[in-house]
Amino acid sequence: MAEFLGTMVLLMFGAGVVASVVLFGTGTPGEIVNGGFTNINFAWGLGVTMGIFVAGKVTGAHLNPAVTVALAVRRGFPWGKVLPYSLAQTAGAFAGAAVVFLGYHAAFLKFDPALEKTAGIFCTFPTFPATPASGWIDQIIGTALLVLLVLAITDEKNQPVGWFTPFAVGLVVVAIGMSWGSLHGYAINPARDLGPRLFTVAAGFRNNGLTDGTGVFWVPLIGPLIGGVVGAVVYDFGIRRYLPVVMTALVLSAAPAQAQGVTVLKAARLFDGRSETLQTPGVVVVNGARIESVGPQSAIPAGSKVIDLGDATLSPGFMDSHTHMRFERSADSRDDRIRQLEESAAERALIAATYARKTLMAGFTTVRDLGGADFIDVGLRNAINKGYTEGPRMLVAVRSICTLGGHCDGTNGYRFGFLHPDAMMPNVASGPDGMRNAVRWAVKFGADVIKVTASGGVLSLNDDVDSPQLTQEELNALVDEAHSKRKKAAAHSHGAEAAKRAIRAGIDSIEHGSFLDDEALRMMVDKGTYLVPTLMAVESIREQLAKGGRMDPRTERKARLAMDALDVTVSKAIRMGVKIAFGTDSGVSQHGRNAEEFRLMAGRGLKPIDALKSATSGAAELLGLSDRLGTLQAGKLADIVAMPGNPLQDIRATERVTLVIREGRVVKAPARL
Numbered sequence: 001m002a003e004f005l006g007t008m009v010l011l012m013f014g015a016g017v018v019a020s021v022v023l024f025g026t027g028t029p030g031e032i033v034n035g036g037f038t039n040i041n042f043a044w045g046l047g048v049t050m051g052i053f054v055a056g057k058v059t060g061a062h063l064n065p066a067v068t069v070a071l072a073v074r075r076g077f078p079w080g081k082v083l084p085y086s087l088a089q090t091a092g093a094f095a096g097a098a099v100v101f102l103g104y105h106a107a108f109l110k111f112d113p114a115l116e117k118t119a120g121i122f123c124t125f126p127t128f129p130a131t132p133a134s135g136w137i138d139q140i141i142g143t144a145l146l147v148l149l150v151l152a153i154t155d156e157k158n159q160p161v162g163w164f165t166p167f168a169v170g171l172v173v174v175a176i177g178m179s180w181g182s183l184h185g186y187a188i189n190p191a192r193d194l195g196p197r198l199f200t201v202a203a204g205f206r207n208n209g210l211t212d213g214t215g216v217f218w219v220p221l222i223g224p225l226i227g228g229v230v231g232a233v234v235y236d237f238g239i240r241r242y243l244p245v246v247m248t249a250l251v252l253s254a255a256p257a258q259a260q261g262v263t264v265l266k267a268a269r270l271f272d273g274r275s276e277t278l279q280t281p282g283v284v285v286v287n288g289a290r291i292e293s294v295g296p297q298s299a300i301p302a303g304s305k306v307i308d309l310g311d312a313t314l315s316p317g318f319m320d321s322h323t324h325m326r327f328e329r330s331a332d333s334r335d336d337r338i339r340q341l342e343e344s345a346a347e348r349a350l351i352a353a354t355y356a357r358k359t360l361m362a363g364f365t366t367v368r369d370l371g372g373a374d375f376i377d378v379g380l381r382n383a384i385n386k387g388y389t390e391g392p393r394m395l396v397a398v399r400s401i402c403t404l405g406g407h408c409d410g411t412n413g414y415r416f417g418f419l420h421p422d423a424m425m426p427n428v429a430s431g432p433d434g435m436r437n438a439v440r441w442a443v444k445f446g447a448d449v450i451k452v453t454a455s456g457g458v459l460s461l462n463d464d465v466d467s468p469q470l471t472q473e474e475l476n477a478l479v480d481e482a483h484s485k486r487k488k489a490a491a492h493s494h495g496a497e498a499a500k501r502a503i504r505a506g507i508d509s510i511e512h513g514s515f516l517d518d519e520a521l522r523m524m525v526d527k528g529t530y531l532v533p534t535l536m537a538v539e540s541i542r543e544q545l546a547k548g549g550r551m552d553p554r555t556e557r558k559a560r561l562a563m564d565a566l567d568v569t570v571s572k573a574i575r576m577g578v579k580i581a582f583g584t585d586s587g588v589s590q591h592g593r594n595a596e597e598f599r600l601m602a603g604r605g606l607k608p609i610d611a612l613k614s615a616t617s618g619a620a621e622l623l624g625l626s627d628r629l630g631t632l633q634a635g636k637l638a639d640i641v642a643m644p645g646n647p648l649q650d651i652r653a654t655e656r657v658t659l660v661i662r663e664g665r666v667v668k669a670p671a672r673l
Contacts (some may be wrong), residue, residue, distance in 0.1 A: 002055035002058035002059045002061070003055055003059050003061075003062060003085050003088040004091055004095070005054050005055065006052065006054040006059075006063050006092065007051060007063045007064075007088070007089045007090075007093050007096065007192070007195075008093070008095045008099070009050050009051045009054050009096070010044075010048055010051035010092075010096065010192065011092070011093045011100070011192065011195070011196060012047070012096045012099055013044070013046055014043060014047040014192070015096060015097055015100040015121060015122050015196060016103070016104075017039055017040055017043030017044070018040055018043075018120075018121045018122075019100055019121045020039075020104075021036035021039055021040060022036075022111075022121055023104060023107040023108065023118075023121075024107070038178075041174045041177035042174055044174070044177055044186075045170040045171060045174035046170055047170075048063065048166075048169055048170045049166045049167055049169065050166075051063045052165070052166035052169060052170075053166055057297065059085070060280070060296075061166075062085055063089060063189070063191075063192075064146075064188075064189040064190070064192065064228075065082075065085070065089055065090075065190045065191050065224075066146075066147065066189060066225050066228030067146075067228060068081075068082050068085045068086060068089075069082060069228055069229065070228035070231065071232075071280070073229050073232060073233075074232040074233065074236055074311075075232075075268050075269070075280060075311070076268055076278055076280060076646035076648070076649070077280050078277040078278060078280070080277060081277070089191035089195070090190075090191040090194055090195040092191070092195065093195025094196065094198055094199050095195075096195075097122045097195065097196035097199040098199055098203075100121075100122070101122075101199070101203055115204055115205045115206060116205075116206050116207060117207065118205070119197075119200045119205040119206075119207050120185070122196035122197065122199060122200050123185075123187070123193050123196045123197035123217075124185030124186075124193055124219075125209055125214075125216055137223075138186070138223075139188060139219060139220055139223025139224050139227060140223050140224075140227035140230065141180060141227065142176050142180040142186050142188040142224075142227065143188040143189075143223065143224040143226075143230075143231065144227040144230040144231035144234065145172070145176055145231065146172060146173070146176060146227075146231065147229075147230075147231030147235070148234055149169075149172045150172070151231070151232060151235045151236075151240070152235060152239065153168045153169060153172070185220075187220035187224065188220075189220075189224055190220065190221045190222075190224050190225060193217075193220040194220075194221055197209060198210070236311070261288070261304075261305065262286065262292070262301050263285075263286045263304065263305045263307065263664070263666075264285050264300050264305065264306045264307070265282070265286065265314055265640065265642070265659075265661075266281065266282065266307065266309065267282040267308075267309040267310070267311075267313060267642055268280065268282065268311045268312060268313070268646075269281065269282050269312075269313045269314070269646060270282025270294070270295075270314040270315075270632065271313055271314070271315040271609075271612055271616075271632075272294065272316075272631055272633070273315070273316040273616040273620075273631035273632055273633075274613070274616075274617045274631050276609055277609070278313060278648060279295065279296075281296055282314040284298075284638075284640060285300065285301075286638040286661070286664050288664050289637060289663040289664040289665075290635060290636065290638055291633060291635065291636050291640075292634060293634050294632045294633060294634065307659070309659060311644065311645060312642045312643060312645070312658065312659075313642065313643050313644075313653065314632070314640060314642050315612065315616065315640070315643065315647075316616040316617075316630055316631055316632050316639060316640065316641075317363065317364070317365030317616075317629070317641050317660070317661070317662065318362075318363045318364045318365065318366075318582070318594070318615040318616065318641060319365070319367065319616065319623065319629070319630070320359070320367045320368070320392075320583060320586065320594050320615070320619075321367075321530075321532050321583035321619050321623065322368060322370050322490075322532050322534050322583030322584060322585050322586075323359070323367045323370070323583075323584065323585070323587060323591075323594075324369060324370065324586065324587030324588070325352045325356055325359075325367070325369050325376070325586075325587065326352050326372040326373055326377060326587070327348070328355060328586075328587055328590060328591055329540070329587065329588050329589075331544045331547065331548075331549030332549065334550065334552070345375075345376065348373075348374065348376055349374075349376050349379055352376050353380060353383070353389045355587075355591035356380060356384065356389065356390070356391025356394075357389075358591045358592035359391065359392050359586065359592060360390060360391050360660060360662065360668075361592070361667075362592050362593070362594050362595055362657060363595060363643070363654070363657035363660055364392050364594050364595075365392050365393060365641070365661075365662045366393040366395075366620075366623070366625065366629060366639065367392045367394055367395070368394075368397075368449060368490075368583075368623055369381075369394055369396045370451040370492075370511065371397050371399055371400035371451050372396070372397075372398065372399065373399070375398065375445065375446070377394065377396040377397070377398065378398060378445065378446040380394065381394035381395075381396050381446075381448075382446075390667065393639075393662070395623060396448055396449070397442065397447055397448070397451035397490075398427075398445050399425060399427035400451040400452065400492065401427050401429060401438045401439065401450065401452045401453070401478065402427060402452070402453040403429070403453075403469045403470055403474075404428055404430055407453040407455070407456050426438055426441040427441070427442065430474075431474065432473050432474055432477035433477070434474075435452075435470075435474045435475075435477045435478040436477050436478070436480075436481040438478070439478055439481040439482050439485065440481065443485050443487065447487065449487055449489070449490060449623075450478070450487050450488070450489045451491075451511075452470070452475070452478055452489065452490070452492070452502070452507075453491075453492040453493075454468065454470055454475065454491040454492060454499065454501060454502045454507075455467060455468055455493045455494050455495040455499070456494065456495070456558075457494070458494070458537075458559050458562050464558075465494045465558040465562060466495030466496070466498070466514070466515045466561075467495060468501060470498070470501065472501045472505070475491075475501050475504075475505040475507070476504075476505045479502075479506045479507055480506075483506065488508040488622070488623065488624055489506075489508050490507070490508060490509045490510075490511055490532070491507045491509070491511065492511045492512060493511065493512065493513060494513070494514040494562060495514075495515050496515050496516050496517040496520045499524075500523060503520065503523045503524060503527055504523075508530065508622065509529065509531070509532050509581060509622055510524065510530070510531050510532070511532045511583065512533070512534050512537075512562075513531050513532075513533065513566075513569055513570075514561075514566040514569060515562075516531075516573070518572070518576075521569075521572060521578055524578045524579070525576060525577055525578055529578075529579070530579045530580070530622045531573050531578050531580055531581070532581050532582075532583035533566065533570045533573075533580065533601065533604075534585035534588075534597075535567075535570065535584075535597055535600035535601060536584040536585060536586070536588075536589040536593065536594070536596055536597045537584065537585035537588040537589050538559070538562055538563045538566055539600060540588060540590060540593075541559045541563065541588070542563055545559070567604060570601070570604045571605050574604060574605045574606050575605065579618065579622075580610070580614045580618065581614055581618050581619045581621075581622040582597060582598075582611075582614040582615035582618070582619050583597070583619075584596075584597045596655060598611045598612070598615070598652075598655075599651050599652050599654075599655075601614065602651045608647060608648045609648060611651060612654075616630050616631065617630040617631050637663050637664075638664040639661065639662055639663065640659070640660075640661040641660050641661070642657065643656055643657050644658060658670045
C-alpha cells in the first residue's frame with residue numbers, strides 16, 4: 001500500500017504538471033509553453049519528494065522497480081518482494097494517471113477530442129522513433145545516475161543528510177530531467193512509464209506506444225532496469241568500498257556490559273532468527289546487555305554510540321549444539337591417545353581456553369559441550385562466566401553417560417590392569433538404577449545437560465558404530481531422571497535402533513544419526529525430536545584421510561561407513577521435515593571452523609534461511625534458551641554477530657564474521673573500528 005500510494009502521489013504531481021503545461025499552452029496541439037519544461041522538471045522532482053514522504057517509513061520508498069531491482073542485486077533486498085513491490089508501483093502509477101485524466105477530462109476533450117496526440121502527457125516516447133537506441137541510452141544513463149546518487153545520499157557512511165534526504169533525491173530527479181530529459185522524457189522508472197501507458201490504452205488514447213504498432217514501450221521498461229543495476233555497481237565499487245566505517249563515540253573495551261550504554265548497530269540487512277526473509281535495512285538498538293529495539297523504525301536515543309557496518313547482515317549470535325572444548329583431534333589417532341595420557345588437567349584446561357576463544361571469534365556466542373574429562377568443561381564454563389577468560393556461553397554435560405565397554409568408556413581399548421581401578425568413572429553405568437545414579441552424579445558436579453551414548457561411536461574401540469548399547473528400560477530411566485531434574489537430554493546415536501529407543505524414551509535430540517532409517521526419522525517428526533547432524537566431524541575425518549592421516553584400522557572402517565551414510569540420511573531428514581539444530585562435534589573437527597557446518601547443511605538440501613535458523617532460534621529451542629536468546633527481539637540478551645554481504649546468496653558469508661557481541665559487549669569488531 002505504501003509503494004502504491006507513494007507512486008500514485010508521484011504520478012499525480014508529475015503527470016499533472018505535464019497536463020497543465022500541454023493542455024493550457026498556446027499554439028498547435030503538443031506545443032509546450034515558454035518555461036514549461038522547467039516547470040515539468042521541478043514538478044517531477046517534487047513529486048518524488050512527496051512520494052518518499054508518503055512511503056519512506058514503511059518500505060523505504062522505492063517508487064521505482066529499477067531501484068527495487070538494484071537493491072535486490074546489491075543490498076540484499078529480498079527477491080521475493082521485488083515482484084510485489086513492482087506491481088504495487090505500477091498499479092499506483094496507473095491510478096495516478098487515472099486521477100490526472102479525471103481531473104483534466106474536460107480540457108483533454110477540448111484540446112484533443114480524438115485523444116490522438118496527448119498520450120505523451122502520461123508516458124514517454126522516443127524523440128526519434130526510427131532510432132529508439134537514443135532513448136535506450138538515455139534511460140540507462142539517467143537511471144544509473146538516479147540510483148548512484150540515491151545510494152550516495154542515503155549512505156550514512158557518506159555524510160548522511162537525514163530528514164533532507166527526500167528533497168535531495170527530488171533535486172536529483174530535477175537535475176536528470178534538465179540534463180537528460182529531452183531525448184525520451186526521462187521516465188527512468190519502469191512503473192512510472194508502464195502504469196500510465198496501460199491507462200492510456202484503457203482510456204482509448206490512440207498513439208500510446210503499446211498497441212499502436214510503434215512498440216516503443218520496451219525502451220523505458222528495460223533501459224531503467226539495466227541502468228539501476230549499473231548505477232548501484234558503480235557506486236559500490238567506485239565509492240562505497242573506500243568509505244570508512246561510521247563510528248560515533250564508540251568505545252571498544254572489555255568493560256562490563258552495563259557500562260556500554262546505548263549502542264546502535266546498522267547494516268544493509270538483518271536476520272532476526274525466525275523470519276523467512278531478511279529485513280532491510282538492519283537496525284538493532286542495544287542498551288547494556290539487552291536489546292532495546294529492532295528495525296528501521298527504532299528510536300535512536302541522543303548520544304547513542306553508532307556502528308554502521310555497511311554491506312553486512314546482522315544476526316543473532318550463532319549457537320553450536322555439539323562441541324567438545326577439552327580436546328582437538330589430530331591427523332594421527334595414536335598420537336592423540338598418547339597425548340591424553342601425558343597432558344595434565346591444568347595444561348588441557350589452558351588449551352581448552354584457546355579453543356573457546358576461537359569459537360567465540362567465529363561468531364558462536366553459545367555452545368553445548370557434550371562430554372569432557374577432568375571437569376574441564378565445568379571449569380571453563382565457570383571461568384568464562386566470571387570473566388577470567390573469554391569464550392562463548394557454555395552448557396556442559398560433565399561426562400557422557402555410557403555402558404561398560406561402550407563408546408565414551410574412558411578405559412575402553414586399554415589392556416586390563418593398565419589403568420588404575422579408579423579410572424572407571426561413575427558415568428559408566430548399567431541398568432535403570434545405574435542410569436539414574438549416573439544422571440544424579442553429573443548434575444551434582446555441574447551438568448547443564450545430560451548426554452548419553454545410545455549407540456557405538458566412530459572413534460572408540462571395541463564396539464560397532466551403529467550397535468545399540470543401552471536397553472529401552474535404561475534409556476527410559478535416564479531420560480526420566482534428566483527431565484525430572486529439568487535438564488535436556490541428548491543421545492549420541494549413529495544407529496537406527498539405538499535412536500528409536502532414545503526417541504521412545506523422550507530424548508530431546510539425536511546426535512549424528514548416520515544410519516537412521518525412515519521409521520526413526522518419522523518418529524522424530526512425530527515427537528519433535530531434534531537431529532544434530534555434526535557434518536563437520538565427518539568432513540574433518542574425510543579431509544585428514546585424504547591427506548594421509550593415520551587412524552586405527554578399526555576406527556577408519558567405521559568412519560568410512562558413517563561418511564557414506566550420513567549425507568544420505570541428513571538429506572532425507574531435511575526432506576521429511578525433521579527439526580535440525582546446528583552442531584559440529586568440534587573437537588573431532590577443528591575449533592574455529594564451526595561455521596563451515598552451514599555450507600555442509602546447505603549442500604545437503606537445507607535452505608540457507610533454515611540453516612541460519614538451525615544455529616539461532618532452532619538451537620535456542622533445543623537448548624532451552626528461547627526465552628532470552630536465539631532471536632533479535634526487544635528484551636533479549638544482546639548476542640549479535642555481523643557477516644559481510646548476504647548469507648542467503650552466499651552461505652559462506654557465515655565463515656567471515658566481522659562483528660561479535662556477547663551480552664552487549666563487543667568482543668570482535670572490524671579492523672577499521
